[in-house]
Each structure stands twice: as C-alpha cells, then as structure tokens.
Amino acid sequence: MSTILAHQLTQRFGPDLALDAVDLVLDKGEHLAVLGENGAGKTTLLRILATAARPTSGQLELFGLDAMRERRRLRALIGFVAHAPGLYPALSAAENLEFFGSLHGVGRARVAETLELVGLADVANRPAGRLSRGEQQRLAIGRAVLHDPRLLILDEPDASLDSGGADLLARVMHGRSAVLATHDHALANRLCQRTEVLRSGRSLGAGTRLRVVQ
C-alpha cells in the first residue's frame, strides 16, 4: 500500500489553473522533493496532500484511505509545516506544543521530547512571539512531528532555518514518509530519494536524485 496515491489532481482558483492533472505516488518511508519556481503549484499540491484543501478534481488516497472522506482520521497520521508558522505569540514554546498536544491527545512527556528534538529546550519558556524567525520555524516543525505522524509534509521549511536546519530536517524525516517542497536543490538531493518538478501547475516528471552541474 502506497502512502500517497494521487491521480489527476487539479486545482482551480477562479479562472486560474493552479494544479493541472498531477499524478503522484509515494511509498512507505520514501522522501520526495517537490521542486519548482514561485507559483509553480508546490504549495497548492502540498496543501491538498495535507488535507488542508480540497482539489477541484482528481482522486487522492493516503494510506489507502480516501483523503476527501477520511480527513479527520488521516490528520492523526500527517504532520504539516506550512509557510506561516501558525503559532500563538503570547504562549511559550512549551505551551504552544502542549496546546497542540492536547488537540492530538499527546502527553507532556512527548512535548519535552519534541522540544529537545528541534533544539528548543533552552527557550521552552520563552513566548513564541519573542523567538527568532528560525526558532519559530523549529517550533512549527516540532508541532508537525509532535504526534509522531507517519507522513510529513514540509512546505519550504528551510526558508528561515540556520545552518543546522538541514540536520534538523533529516532528523524529523527519518523513519517516516515525507514530501518536501523547496528551492534548494542541494537540500533536496541530500534529504530525498526522488524529485518531482512542477511548472505552471503541471508536472514535468519525476526523477531520482538530482545531478548538480557546476
């Protein structure tokens, strides 16, 4: 059973075609990089895969379940890092994770473990609004793996991360399936076995690891 099985995913926003009949397969434990210029449809595709948006047409199965009908069940299996960190600035880093943990039914021990994993144990009691942009991104990544999801969907998570960001991403992606949208080909090469290139909402085809031409 594939982790992701997408067939002819299409997304229209009024007259604009954001995603044009994209097919996608991701096997268990596999890491896929989605590459493309701004406006290529990466975020639209990832939001659909994360069940944050419904496609205009096409079929999507996640873990063998219909993603349109079983959204709540699937959300327990998916971790999503969106463009915006989506944190509560008045709550501390730990309180943010405790809150989302309570929505997932996850205990406090896992919160401490996650803070350690994303390197925020030292600033656990600092309000999220006073964390640096990179620390906020680490916290958003922590929230995405808090419930130990089987599929991780990461929309340009490296945008605000420091030099240790790639190691962090490697740590959180380890042992689970992942889809990573990025502009950084070297990062995609390091973390993913396969790539999917999008242009103007269309898939230009999948490939194995990229070759960086000097």
Add this chain to the structure above:
Amino acid sequence: MTRSVEVAFAVARKDLTSEWRTRELVPALGQFVVLALVIANFGFQIDSQNAATIAPGVLWLALVFAGLVAFGRAFAAEREQASLEAMLLTPASPVAIFAGKALAAALLLIACEVVLLPALALLFGTPLNVALVAAVLLATVGMAALGCLFAAMVARVRAREVLLPLLTLPLWIPFIIAGGQAVQVAMGASGSYNQAVALLIDFDILFVVLTSLAARFVLDD
C-alpha cells in the same frame, strides 16, 4: 464526548491565557462600555423617573457592540496568525474547537459585563440584582454561539468588519427583545420576568444546537 470536552476546554484556556497576557481586548471593551454609558447618561438627560425605561436600551446597545468586537476578534486573530488551520489539521473535532472559541469569547464578554453592570447602576441609579445579572448572562450564551459562528464564517473574507454585524445583528434581535424585557422587569418595570427568561433559555438551546451543527461545515470546509 469526553475528548471533545477536553479539546473545548483546551481551546478556551489557550484563548483566555493569550488575552490575560496581552490584555488586548477586555480593557478596551471595558473602556468602550463605560464611555458608551457616560455618553448615554449625558445624551438622554437621565433622571429618577426615566432611568428604568432608558437604562435597559443603553445596556443592550453597549453589550451588542462590545459583543461584535469580542466575537469578531475570536477568529480574526486566528486567521491573522494562520493558527486556525494548524488547529483544524489535528484530529480534534471542529465542533469542539468552535465550542472552545465560543466559551472563551463568552467569558471575555462576561468580564466586560462585570464592568458594565455596576457602571450602569452607578450612572443610571438602576438596581443591580441577581435577576438582572441572570438575564444578561443567559442572553450572553446564545449571543456568543451565534456571534462566534458568523465570526468564523466571515474571518476569511476581506470585508469581515462590515459583514459580521450585518449577519449577526438580525439574529441577535430575539435575545435583545427577551433580554430587554427581563432586564426591564428586573429594574422595576411591570411584566413577566419568568416568561422572558424562559424565552431566553429556549433561544439559548435552539441557537447552541444549531450553531454546533453548522460549525462543522463552517470550520472544516
């Protein structure tokens, strides 16, 4: 069921903690209702003869506009921080999340009423009794459920500040009529307090059930 109650309390606790730390809403609402009462006090030439007639109207006007601000902020802040989507992408029930948001918004409005009711008694010389407080609290329950539902609906559109009152105010009218009657009687006017309160309870049950059913479709689009 227990899980949904836990989620609702977690959401409400999170909203109240955020408000306690930032103090963005309640102090502003408190100032607003006191200013509204002061303006009404001068504008209506209040005396002991007409206070019991005018005061309920002033009370509901102040409460309605404070409520619009409180409920509007409940979802607007979540949208601005992009945190609503993060909440909805958990397996938690959207109805439980909605209930938590409505509970927190209702408690914030009650905090505002803690300022409003004594200020009304002070400026208008009207009685402040259990019957009056009970009528206002009962109206707050239904108003919070409706206000939060429409706030969730309009949070994603640009003209939400205009749309929220246009959608909410017509459906708050039953609460203002029944609540207005109950408050008038509690302030000494003639009429049936029990009948008005029974009507408020009926409206509360009706709108809490309806908004709970609708919340799933509004939040989890």
